Amino acid sequence: MEEALKLKENGNKLFSQGMYKDASLTYSKALAIENVSDDDRMVFLKNRAACYLKMSKYSEAIIDCSKVLERSPTDSKALFRRCQAYEGEGRLEEAYKDARLLSQVEPKNQAIQPILRRLHFAIQDKVSKQMSTDNRVSQMFDLAFKGKLDNDDDDEKRKQATNNLIVLAREPAGAEKIFNSGGSKKLIQLVDFEKDKEIKVTAIRVLSCLVYEDKVRAQKILEELTLKKVLIYIGSDDENISTAMTHFLQNVINSLSKLEDIKKEREKHENDQTKNYLDTTFLRPLLQSLTNGKCSSFGRDNIMELLIKFVTRKDGVGWSGKFIEVGGRCIQQALTVAGTVPESKVLSVSTNSRMHVSLLLSKVYEDLISDQEREKFQEAAEAYFLDLFKDEIVDSKLEAVLALAALLQGAPTVGNSILSREGVLDIILAMADSGDAIYVKYAVEALVQSASKKEKCSGVIKQATPILKQLYQSSQDAVKVRALVGLCKLGSFGGDDASVKAFADGSNLTLSKACRKFLCNPTKDVDLRKWAAEGLAYLTLDADVKEELANDLNSLKSLIDLAKVVVPDKGILYPVAQIFVNVTNSYDKKEIDPELLELAKYAKQHIPEEHEKALFSLLDKEPCISQRVTKLVKAGIVNALVAFSKSESESSNELLARIYLAVCANADHRGLVVQQGGVKTLLPLANEGTEAGKIKASHALAKIAVTQNPDIAFPGQRSCEVVRPLLKLLSIDRTALESYEALLALTNLASSSDAVRKRIVQEKGFSYIEHFCYEDHDQLKLAATECLCNLVQNDEVAKMFLGQNDRVKLFVLFSGSEEDEKLVMASSGALATLTFDPAICRKVIESTKQWFEIMQGLLAHENPEIQHRGTFIIYNMMCADKEMATRLVESNMLEVLMAVSKLDEPERKNARQMAEKALKQAEEWGLVTHVADGGETQRK
Numbered sequence: 001m002e003e004a005l006k007l008k009e010n011g012n013k014l015f016s017q018g019m020y021k022d023a024s025l026t027y028s029k030a031l032a033i034e035n036v037s038d039d040d041r042m043v044f045l046k047n048r049a050a051c052y053l054k055m056s057k058y059s060e061a062i063i064d065c066s067k068v069l070e071r072s073p074t075d076s077k078a079l080f081r082r083c084q085a086y087e088g089e090g091r092l093e094e095a096y097k098d099a100r101l102l103s104q105v106e107p108k109n110q111a112i113q114p115i116l117r118r119l120h121f122a123i124q125d126k127v128s129k130q131m132s133t134d135n136r137v138s139q140m141f142d143l144a145f146k147g148k149l150d151n152d153d154d155d156e157k158r159k160q161a162t163n164n165l166i167v168l169a170r171e172p173a174g175a176e177k178i179f180n181s182g183g184s185k186k187l188i189q190l191v192d193f194e195k196d197k198e199i200k201v202t203a204i205r206v207l208s209c210l211v212y213e214d215k216v217r218a219q220k221i222l223e224e225l226t227l228k229k230v231l232i233y234i235g236s237d238d239e240n241i242s243t244a245m246t247h248f249l250q251n252v253i254n255s256l257s258k259l260e261d262i263k264k265e266r267e268k269h270e271n272d273q274t275k276n277y278l279d280t281t282f283l284r285p286l287l288q289s290l291t292n293g294k295c296s297s298f299g300r301d302n303i304m305e306l307l308i309k310f311v312t313r314k315d316g317v318g319w320s321g322k323f324i325e326v327g328g329r330c331i332q333q334a335l336t337v338a339g340t341v342p343e344s345k346v347l348s349v350s351t352n353s354r355m356h357v358s359l360l361l362s363k364v365y366e367d368l369i370s371d372q373e374r375e376k377f378q379e380a381a382e383a384y385f386l387d388l389f390k391d392e393i394v395d396s397k398l399e400a401v402l403a404l405a406a407l408l409q410g411a412p413t414v415g416n417s418i419l420s421r422e423g424v425l426d427i428i429l430a431m432a433d434s435g436d437a438i439y440v441k442y443a444v445e446a447l448v449q450s451a452s453k454k455e456k457c458s459g460v461i462k463q464a465t466p467i468l469k470q471l472y473q474s475s476q477d478a479v480k481v482r483a484l485v486g487l488c489k490l491g492s493f494g495g496d497d498a499s500v501k502a503f504a505d506g507s508n509l510t511l512s513k514a515c516r517k518f519l520c521n522p523t524k525d526v527d528l529r530k531w532a533a534e535g536l537a538y539l540t541l542d543a544d545v546k547e548e549l550a551n552d553l554n555s556l557k558s559l560i561d562l563a564k565v566v567v568p569d570k571g572i573l574y575p576v577a578q579i580f581v582n583v584t585n586s587y588d589k590k591e592i593d594p595e596l597l598e599l600a601k602y603a604k605q606h607i608p609e610e611h612e613k614a615l616f617s618l619l620d621k622e623p624c625i626s627q628r629v630t631k632l633v634k635a636g637i638v639n640a641l642v643a644f645s646k647s648e649s650e651s652s653n654e655l656l657a658r659i660y661l662a663v664c665a666n667a668d669h670r671g672l673v674v675q676q677g678g679v680k681t682l683l684p685l686a687n688e689g690t691e692a693g694k695i696k697a698s699h700a701l702a703k704i705a706v707t708q709n710p711d712i713a714f715p716g717q718r719s720c721e722v723v724r725p726l727l728k729l730l731s732i733d734r735t736a737l738e739s740y741e742a743l744l745a746l747t748n749l750a751s752s753s754d755a756v757r758k759r760i761v762q763e764k765g766f767s768y769i770e771h772f773c774y775e776d777h778d779q780l781k782l783a784a785t786e787c788l789c790n791l792v793q794n795d796e797v798a799k800m801f802l803g804q805n806d807r808v809k810l811f812v813l814f815s816g817s818e819e820d821e822k823l824v825m826a827s828s829g830a831l832a833t834l835t836f837d838p839a840i841c842r843k844v845i846e847s848t849k850q851w852f853e854i855m856q857g858l859l860a861h862e863n864p865e866i867q868h869r870g871t872f873i874i875y876n877m878m879c880a881d882k883e884m885a886t887r888l889v890e891s892n893m894l895e896v897l898m899a900v901s902k903l904d905e906p907e908r909k910n911a912r913q914m915a916e917k918a919l920k921q922a923e924e925w926g927l928v929t930h931v932a933d934g935g936e937t938q939r940k
Contacts, residue, residue: 024051061085169209218255235299246302304356320367328380339403361410488535540582543619563643577655584662645681654693686725698725705745743783750790757794809847816854828869835876871914
């Protein structure tokens with residue numbers, strides 16, 4: 001029993017300190033004790049419910065309060081807290097019922113009256129909206145489902161009506177009304193029989209909205225439409241119909257799997273029966289459609305995008321394990337798509353199909369959790385290639401070569417294992433030297449991918465270089481440019497290591513000129529430009545190549561123009577982004593530890609040698625790097641980055657984030673980034689993707705927020721959305737520069753609105769910022785103090801300075817700093833805001849024995865702004881209570897105030913006025929008298 005009471009006291013203490021999660025866990029421990037009385041158990045449940053309310057865990061709060069109310073139906077605290085929880089969940093009717101009961105139980109309780117009124121109006125508003133929604137749905141039904149008429153105006157009305165149904169279906173009330181009124185069946189009829197494709201697509205989009213995050217509707221509508229028909233529509237030759245139906249199926253799987261819940265509590269759902277249902281219902285039919293000859297190229301790509309979204313255990317429903325079952329048939333089906341020769345038209349594939357397969361295989365392989373699973377993946381891939389390479393038909397070998405190129409991109413470990421098998425590289429080289437245009441083109445592509453690993457490259461160079469040089473002389477540009485990329489890749493495989501050279505010095509410049517010639521080709525052939533960009537992506541590690549490219553405006557504009565074709569050909573993004581990363585030097589370059597270097601020499605390990613040119617060249621140092629970035633900005637790189645941001649590839653998005661950071665390093669470029677929509681695209685990059693990518697994007701946002709007006713750079717809700725990425729930069733493993741600029745950015749944002757200040761508090765940002773106030777680094781300490789100076793304008797932050805802590809003491813001591821004037825200004829500014837609360841005024845006096853001298857120092861400070869802050873603090877203390885005012889008046893603080901009140905310099909006007917107000921307040925307390933003739937203030 002004593003243990004439970006101690007836990008209760010600890011929980012109450014944690015709750016008062018704002019540590020709600022720890023408090024809830026403490027109450028849970030108390031509830032777990034067996035010999036606790038029922039009365040105490042009810043108290044613990046109510047206290048835990050209060051914690052859940054603070055953490056916005058409304059459903060848990062409802063459960064705890066309901067347990068209390070089962071035993072005591074009129075418990076006022078339980079009723080009040082359950083009412084709040086119901087309101088938080090949007091269950092207004094239940095909240096109103098609890099509020100009404102509470103008002104009957106405690107008629108004199110004034111706290112419930114505002115809630116009753118608010119709920120009453122909210123329910124009335126909801127009812128009126130419901131009535132309005134019902135009417136609008138009925139009107140749209142009449143227009144949308146009355147059948148095709150001869151009148152063109154009526155056709156336009158039908159189109160408008162179906163578009164309006166999308167808007168209505170996005171609202172919970174509207175979606176429910178459409179579904180309950182039989183709208184789903186009518187919409188399915190439109191999908192099946194409507195001849196106007198625009199209306200058909202719109203009907204599918206309405207269905208997508210109806211199934212969004214609603215399991216019951218999703219299941220019912222899927223049964224009515226049937227998965228078979230859904231897959232037929234996905235495989236349609238019409239891209240819009242295929243894309244719309246893919247989105248519908250994505251929403252269905254999301255709703256049926258409750259994917260958002262799974263992401264929150266992954267372990268709880270690992271053995272969920274729903275998982276098996278999803279495997280059998282969706283995975284198998286999707287894979288069958290993948291290799292269905294009737295499926296369009298759009299449909300095939302859309303199916304692979306669905307698989308990519310849901311295949312992993314971490315972010316999806318965990319289909320990766322199924323890919324290696326039954327002899328890895330799923331993997332082989334994916335490789336079949338990758339191995340399809342576009343010219344053969346056995347399966348309809350697009351320019352992106354092979355990349356989709358690579359990404360899918362990459363997702364599956366990276367998601368496998370054991371060596372046993374990875375071995376099964378390898379066995380499935382080997383079985384597929386063994387079958388094709390043994391086949392005497394040359395076309396089968398070509399399919400194997402294409403599939404191997406995709407596997408090398410997606411799962412390079414497995415791909416290189418197959419490539420190293422005896423005879424495989426010989427087959428590729430033989431095809432490259434065959435003279436058949438199609439065989440040559442795809443064999444060279446495979447050679448380019450086969451040189452991905454450094455240890456494999458040396459063997460490939462010896463055998464492939466003569467053939468690639470010969471193919472570069474080809475009259476066919478498609479073959480010539482691929483051979484060129486192969487040479488570029490082989491020529492740069494050594495990277496910065498001068499001891500590993502494939503070709504003679506100067507060859508990189510020659511190759512880059514050839515690439516730029518293709519890049520600026522007069523026919524504007526996208527495929528040629530894409531391959532030219534891929535070649536430059538390897539060559540631009542060379543400083544001379546970077547400089548030449550930056551000075552070639554036509555080549556830069558051609559690269560930037562490629563952003564416009566990212567959607568039709570997604571393989572363009574990565575090489576173009578890699579070029580810009582290389583040109584801007586925004587890649588990471590680790591410093592070599594001297595001790596490890598000596599150890600490597602002792603162990604006779606190969607040590608990369610820096611090129612003599614790199615040691616003495618200034619091209620890879622400032623200011624050359626900044627000058628190249630400026631040239632890219634003038635050429636229009638920001639527009640290209642915004643266009644590229646539609647990518648779903650995490651590695652590509654990381655490259656974009658690096659480029660953004662390089663552009664934003666110069667304050668002159670930040671306004672252009674804001675103007676051209678860069679902030680809007682940076683926010684998703686900062687929240688999703690690789691850890692390095694998120695950090696780089698967050699840092700770019702911080703740089704923008706430091707110098708740009710937050711109301712312009714981050715309008716509306718965006719100013720709150722940027723808070724979380726900035727707080728990531730305050731982690732202890734981030735660099736001092738990243739943390740410093742994040743603090744400056746948060747300071748700027750916190751000055752804009754209380755909504756931002758609230759968001760910083762909600763995201764637990766206060767403790768991160770406060771931590772830097774104790775740093776030895778002066779700049780970090782100052783930035784954190786300035787940020788808190790703005791944050792204390794928020795009531796919740798101000799309350800954190802109350803209670804048993806040394807926060808006020810710290811700011812008082814900072815205000816007495818003789819070394820850092822800016823620190824004094826920030827800390828005294830915070831105290832000027834905080835001392836509106838008399839309790840804080842008392843804490844100032846109790847904080848340190850030096851408080852009096854520090855306050856006098858502020859009043860006599862040379863800086864007029866600091867002096868103004870000091871007089872403001874004293875004025876607040878004078879207003880706090882008579883006892884404190886007496887203490888100030890009886891000291892020589894009165895003489896200091898009188899001296900300040902007589903200052904006549906214009907810049908000290910604010911300080912003079914505050915001193916006069918403080919003296920006036922002392923007079924109102926009856927502590928001093930004001931002699932009218934001489935204008936003197938005297939103690940009574």
